[in-house]
Amino acid sequence: MSKDLLYILIAPLIASFLCLLIGKDGVKKFALAISSLIFLFSSHIFFEIGKHGGSVYQMTYPWIPSLGISFKIGMDGISFLLVILTTFLVPLIILSSFNREIKTEKSFYALIFLMQFALIGVFTALDGFLFYIFWELALIPIWFICLMWGGKDSKRITLKFFIYTLAGSLLMLVGLIYLFLQTPGEHTFDIEAFYNLQLTSSQQSFVFWMMFAAFAIKMPVFPLHTWQPDTYTDAPTQGTMLLSGIMLKMGVYGVIRWLLPVVPNGVSEWMGVAIALSVIGIVYASCMAIVQKDYKRLIAYSSIAHVGLISAGVFANNEAGLQGAIFQMLSHGVNVVGLFFIADIIFNRLGTRNTDELGGIANNQRFFTITFVIIMLGSVALPLTNGFVGEFLLLNGVFAYSGYAALFAGLTVILGAVYMLRSYKAIMLGDKIISNEKFAPLAASEKAVLIIVCAVVIITGVLSQPLLEISEPAVKNLISVINR
Amino acid sequence: MNTIVTIAGLGILSMLSEIFHFKKQLFVLILLGLAAAIGISVMEWDTAYSYYNHMVLIDNYAIAFSVLLMSVTLLWFLMSQSYFKSESSMEAHAAIILFALCGAICMTCFSDLSMLFIGLEILSISMYVLCGSDKLNKRSNESAMKYFMMGAFATGFLLFGIALIYGVVGSFNLTDIATYTGQNVNNLPMIFYAGIVLLLVGLFFKVSAAPFHFWAPDVYDGAPTVITAFMATVVKTAAFAAFYRLFATCFSSVFTFWIDIIAIVAALTMLAGNILAVYQTSVKRMLAYSSVAHAGYILMALAAVSQSSKGAIFLYLIAYSLSTLGVFAVLNIIHEKKLSDDVSVFNGLAKSNPLAAAMISICMLSMAGIPPMAGFFGKYYIFLAALNSGFTWLVLMAVLSSLIGVFYYFRIVMAMYTGKNETTAFEIKGLPLFFLVLSGVLSVIIGLGTNFIVNLL
Structure with a gap:
């Protein structure tokens, strides 16, 4: 049984090579089939994982024993949910590219699978060094995707993106090596050993800032977000989906797994600063989103606002905040993919994303309008949608830390409604009549993506309990480690 | 020892080939000879033995580095x-x-300062000649002249340093010097330290460390x-093999004196190399500066003087x-093809030759230190050694300069794609192409098998 995890991890890597070998015509269908199989295979663990608090399916192979580095992977409720998010979103992302012209398709899908491999690795690694390797590995494919299939200015933008994130990861490497050198006896990168470290508060602060830099850049937290809007806007839609849907979660996951339990005192010393930055990010990004004309850029800023709330909830360091963060990561992942896809559909047909030039799409497109509304409402956290559950728990968690912080963080709900509804009005409503010739009816693959996203928005919004139950034992376990 | 004899014999054989008319077979002969020399060297593993009144000591360190040098030369001949x-x-x-290779091998296995000097000179003089070997090219002549002038200066410093050390210790032998310094740590005369500084200056010249790196870009170019x-x-x-061998054995008891000097020079070197490389338009010149920067990283490991340093240097x-x-x-x-080597010459390589483009990318990523390529592991071990010795500031500088490095390494990747x-x-x-694929x-592979390599030493 415990081999299952290894299969889930390795399968995308093999798929990546197969994509390069397979003929040009079938590669889209092949990629979809393989990624769906991986999703189905990974979801069968669903019923077994919830009962355990700690890491199940754990396995260790020696890699560089002389340096205390091992290939140690494992999965608890938190990891599982993120892995399933990854394996769920990848086929969806591939499906979203079905109706689009993509040059050199083989490499494109190979890179997506390579990315999936690295992401699953990040979410399951239980060895600091291994975690770092996967963390960096995730950067290479997405950089190539953004560079080769991105917009006109992709060289400059992707270089900025790469250097930003590499700066963070190198600092994290320094932090990890520092922790490694503090482990007693034969040094080791094992996460358990990191959890058992007894560091002084100044040591903890040092490690906190080294690691926080990496995670904050990835999420991104204000003021380290400046790479994000450009990169999201310029990247190809599938790249943006990978970045915002999954890659952003690496940062949050890193905080949950590698920061809170490893340096609890460092966190409690600096959590005020971290939450303040997150809350500033929420308000700032929401305001920026309101004034954006480019719809894709607007979603990029909304993503900063949402992740700001997630990060505030995580740093609040209590059960509600953590549970909310994990749930919201799933919801945000699905919703943002849906929103970016809507932006892509509009751009694909009308050649613009400028909200000033758009309007009146709703007059002719009923199906598109309904799905747009559902996904948008999920994003503004209407009750009975998935967004609501996460934001409610998150605000609850932040409130337990400080009422004022929760007050400002709560602005995300109001401001979110403002920019989402305003942009909806600008794009969809109005007197303009857009004919079917201009706005071609949705293709089957496009409909499928929208239906799946809408279904998830509603189903997980109504039936959120099973998902929360999966992460609950793991979160409780984590909190007991933090408070040891 | 047999290795040096084999290589030197091979050199003489090449000179004879013109007289005895086997020029056509020479290339294959050299490749076979190098492979044989590598074999001979590997056979001597774990049999530390010293020759010529302790002038030469063939230990595992020497063998590992000689094998590396010979393998690289072998690949170089192919290339x-x-x-x-x-x-x-x-x-x-x-x-x-x-012959240059011979000198290089002497520099890995010396156990006597005079032997170090001889090895260094054999290597350097051969290189002066080779730099100017494009006889009709002005730039090649300039390069040889510059290298010779600068190299001669550096040798002067080195020799003066050796003389001062000899003046204090009364011996050229590394072990004698190490014992002497160990026993008289607290009352070493000033000229001994002056000797160390002069040796450092000489070696900094040779590894092109800042602020003695000015010759490198022009000569390389x-x-x-x-x-x-x-x-x-x-x-x-x-x-670097000589540098580490000399300082780790001879002067380890007075390391507090020289590690700070090396650390500062390391920081300067990697920053200077990386920053100046960003401004180069010629790829060759850019690589020259990048090689200066890499010297800075390796110096970090030297400054760390821990047991893991030599493995880190070797891997790097x-x-x-x-x-x-x-x-x-x-x-x-x-x-x-007489093309200009501006970065734009790589434009479109990914379309015309995806395999070569992918392999060049791997090489570039490896140089920039991105996992899982070998270059990252080299950097990782060096960071580890430096942090272990408490050089946190130096590691942060290295992080900064690695980021600068990304700018110019990625320029080539971006041009290709x-x-x-x-x-x-x-x-x-x-x-x-075969060669490129091999190095990629x-x-x-080396990135995944670092355990073996680092544990060799």
């Missing part, structure tokens, strides 16, 4: 096959390269491309040599 075809006096050049590749790999490896040099040779194989093709051209003005096929694949 520069076309150079030897075009040159009229091929056998002379091959002989000089082999002017010399024929294959010779530059040889300098950037073999010469650098030998210089392997990774660095592999990717450098890979890129130079491509540069060589470009220069043979985003350039508008459908074809490139040069073609990579046959032996160079090895860069990944």
Whole structure:
């Protein structure tokens, strides 16, 4: 049984090579089939994982024993949910590219699978060094995707993106090596050993800032977000989906797994600063989103606002905040993919994303309008949608830390409604009549993506309990480690 | 010892080849001879033995580095096959390269300061000649002249340092010096420290560390491309092997005196190298500055003086040599076509030759230190050693300069993948392509098998 995890991890890597070998015509269908199989295979663990608090399916192979580095992977409720998010979103992302012209398709899908491999690795690694390797590995494919299939200015933008994130990861490497050198006896990168470290508060602060830099850049937290809007806007839609849907979660996951339990005192010393930055990010990004004309850029800023709330909830360091963060990561992942896809559909047909030039799409497109509304409402956290559950728990968690912080963080709900509804009005409503010739009816693959996203928005919004139950034992376990 | 004899014999054989008319077979003969020398060297593993009144000590450290030097030379010969075809006096050049290799090997196995000096001079004088081997090219002549002047200066410093150390200790032998310093740690005369500083200056010159790096870009740029590749790999490896051997054995008891000097020089070197490389338009010149920057990283490991330092240096040099040779194989093709080596020459390579583009990317990523390539592991071990010795500030500087490095390494990758051209003005096929694939694949494999390499030493 415990081999299952290894299969889930390795399968995308093999798929990546197969994509390069397979003929040009079938590669889209092949990629979809393989990624769906991986999703189905990974979801069968669903019923077994919830009962355990700690890491199940754990396995260790020696890699560089002389340096205390091992290939140690494992999965608890938190990891599982993120892995399933990854394996769920990848086929969806591939499906979203079905109706689009993509040059050199083989490499494109190979890179997506390579990315999936690295992401699953990040979410399951239980060895600091291994975690770092996967963390960096995730950067290479997405950089190539953004560079080769991105917009006109992709060289400059992707270089900025790469250097930003590499700066963070190198600092994290320094932090990890520092922790490694503090482990007693034969040094080791094992996460358990990191959890058992007894560091002084100044040591903890040092490690906190080294690691926080990496995670904050990835999420991104204000003021380290400046790479994000450009990169999201310029990247190809599938790249943006990978970045915002999954890659952003690496940062949050890193905080949950590698920061809170490893340096609890460092966190409690600096959590005020971290939450303040997150809350500033929420308000700032929401305001920026309101004034954006480019719809894709607007979603990029909304993503900063949402992740700001997630990060505030995580740093609040209590059960509600953590549970909310994990749930919201799933919801945000699905919703943002849906929103970016809507932006892509509009751009694909009308050649613009400028909200000033758009309007009146709703007059002719009923199906598109309904799905747009559902996904948008999920994003503004209407009750009975998935967004609501996460934001409610998150605000609850932040409130337990400080009422004022929760007050400002709560602005995300109001401001979110403002920019989402305003942009909806600008794009969809109005007197303009857009004919079917201009706005071609949705293709089957496009409909499928929208239906799946809408279904998830509603189903997980109504039936959120099973998902929360999966992460609950793991979160409780984590909190007991933090408070040891 | 047998290795040095074999290599020297091979060198003499190359000179004789013209007289006895076996020039055509010479190339294969050299490859076989080098392979045999590697074999002989490996056979001596774990049999530390000293020769000539303790002038030479063949221990595992010496063997590991000699094998590295010989393997790189072997690969280098493969890479520069076309150079030897075009040159009229091929056998002379091959002989000089082999003699240079001899000197390099002496620098890995010396146990006596005079032996170090002899090895260094054999290597350097051969290199002065080779730099100027493109006789009709002004730049090549300039390069040789500059290298000779600067090199002679450096040698002067080194020799003066050796003399001062001898004056205090009364022996050239490394073990004697180590024992003497160990016993008299607290009352060493000033001239002893002056000797260390002069030795440092000499060696800094040879490894092109800032602020003694000014010769490197001009010399690298002017010399024929294959010779530059040889300098950037073999010469650098030998210089670092000697540097570590000298300081770790001789002066380890007074390390507090020199580690700070090396640490500061390391920081300066990597920053200077990386920052100046960003402003270069010629790829060859950019690689010259990048090799200065890499010297800075390796110096970090020297400053760390821990047990893991030599493994880190060894691994780093392997990774660095592999990717450098890979890129130079491509540069060589470009220069043979008399094309300008501006970054834009790579435009569109990903379309015309995806395999070569992927391999060049791997080499570049390895140099920039991105996992899972070998270059990252080299950097990782160095960071580890430095942090272990408490050089947190130095590691942060290295992080900063690595980020700067990304700018120019990625410029080439971006040119290959985003350039508008459908074809490139040069073609990579046959032996160079095989060579490129070899260095790319090895860069990944070594990254995954670092345990073995680091534990060798």
